[in-house]
Amino acid sequence: MQLKNVIHHDPVRQPVFSRLLKGSTGFVLAGIGLLALLQSCKSTNGEETANNTKAAPxxxxxxxxxxxxxxLSSSLQIPGELVAFQQVDLYAKENSFVRKLYVDVGSEVKTGQLLVTMEAPELASLEAAAQSRLRSQEALYIASKSNYERLLETSKTPGTISQNDLDQALAKKNSDFAQWDAAKAQSREVANRRGYLEIRAPFNGVITARNVNPGAYVGPSGKGSEFPLFTLQEQKKLRLVIYVPEAYTGYLNQQDIVNFNVNAFPNEKFSAQVKRLAGALDSRLRSQRIEMDVTNANKRLLPGMVANVMIPLSTKxxxxxxxxxxxxxxxxxxxxxxxxxxxxxxxxxxxxxxxxxxxxxxxxxxxxxxxxxxxxxxxxxxxxxxxxxxxxx
Known part of the structure; x- marks a missing residue:
């Protein structure tokens, strides 16, 4: 509107501005056409996109x-440990001195075999005192018993022995018998203590440790001996101990056979039979302890070996x-x-x-x-x- 007013009031510039106005109108018309074309393209692409979205792939x-x-049959590999079927640490029960050793590390022993003898001089004195007291109490009992029997026989004649004297004689006889019985028990106790000076094997096995020499002072654990005299293990039969995670506890039952190998013999397979299941989960490991028996007659497998156990996981x-x-x-x-x-x-x-x-x-x-x-x-x-x-x- 301002442009038209300028043209109308300025006759000199009117032809020039008329030509510019005509050119601007052309540009505007061209812009309007281009905008309409872009809007058409956008609309077309939007429709195609919507159609593609609606179509299922x-x-x-x-x-x-x-x-x-x-x-599905598979297997689970679990580490296990071989331990001796039986193992015991042998200590001296009496404070004493080692007199003689009959076995050493690696010795194979039988049940009841003598392993070591010890000596304790004070036990000899105790035994002599116990025997003396035993004989003394026996003599007292024999005397009181004879006295009671004589009084009893005399009392059969009316008025000779009062009932009080007879009762006192009976009480003395019973008391002396009890003292004699106590002396016999004390004598047996001393004899048993002397028996502790000889240590014998409680089962068949192998001596795997020896911690004393002749002349050593020994005694009960913590009262003369920090370490045991011997460690005895049964090795012809071993226990294979494993801990099975909770998720796999249902795959093993008693009498099942499993295979395992050890690092000492990596190319050999050994077998074991499930014998004992704990029946409860360890609170820390959340697993069940399972023990298997391993026959080891040739003693190739040693207690303490780590085994790689293959547990078959076959579903029922x-x-x-x-x-x-x-x-x-x-x-x-x-x-x-x-x-x-x-x-x-x-x-x-x-x-x-x-x-x-x-x-x-x-x-x-x-x-x-x-x-x-x-x-x-x-x-x-x-x-x-x-x-x-x-x-x-």
Whole structure:
């Protein structure tokens, strides 16, 4: 409007401004046309995008497997320890001195075999005193018994012995008998203590440690001996001890046979039989202690060896088994893709054991369901699936 007013009041410049006004109108018309074209293109692209969004993705030539039940056999490797079937540390019961040793480290001994003799001079004095007291009490009892019997015989004549004298004689006889009995017990105690000066093997085994020499002062643990005289182990039969995690406690039962190997003989396999199950979980390890018996007649296996135990994990009931590639594990869920009427359906599952590229799955599945063999989040839930008939089985 201002431009038109300038042209109208200025006759000199009117022709020039008229030409400029005509040129500006052309530019404006060209701009309006370009804007309309861009708006048309934007509208067209928006419609195409909306149509593409509404269209369900299609997966072509998807390979599927038919879900079936089976038994998945695998094994679990657990470290174990071989220990002696029986082991004992032998201490001296009496404070004494070692007189003679009859065995040494590595000696194989039999039950009852003499291992060491000791001497304690004070026990000889105690034994002599006990024998003297025993004889004294025996004599007193014999005298009181004879006195009572004479009084009893005399009392048969009325008025000769009062009942009080007879009762006192009976009490003296019973008291002397009790004292004699106590003296006999004391004498046996001293004799038993002298027997402790000889230490014998409590079972068949091998001496694996010796901590004394002749002349050493020994006694009970903490009262003369810091270490035991000997350590005796039974080695012809060993215990294999393992701790089985909670998830695998149901796979081993008594009398089951397991195989193991040791580092000393890496190419050899040994067998053991399950004998003892703890029946409870260790509160710290959350595992069950299981012991197996190992026959070791040739004594090649040694107590303390670490064993690699292979536990067979064979299921008793059949479960659904799929290739590991069929199970999709995302940050939010674990699922398989089931095909129903050419539609993909995500089914949440839980995985069990895995072996040889296969895995146990548990979920809302049925035998014969078609499962995408190679699952992926790209196969969206509800999308159309075109199956390659040559890949179905």
């Amino acid at each position: 299609v997966v072509v030539s998807t390979e599927v497997v038919s879900l079936q039940k089976g038994r 009931d059949s479960t659904f088994i799929l290739p590991k590639t069929a199970v999709v594990s995302s940050q939010e869920r674990v699922f398989v893709i089931k095909v129903v009427n050419n539609k993909a359906e995500w089914v949440d599952v839980k995985k069990g054991r895995e072996t040889d590229g296969k895995v146990e799955v548990f979920g809302e599945l049925n035998a014969g369901d078609l499962i995408v063999k190679t699952g992926s989040e790209e196969v969206r839930d509800g999308s159309t699936v075109i199956l390659n008939s040559s890949l179905q089985f």
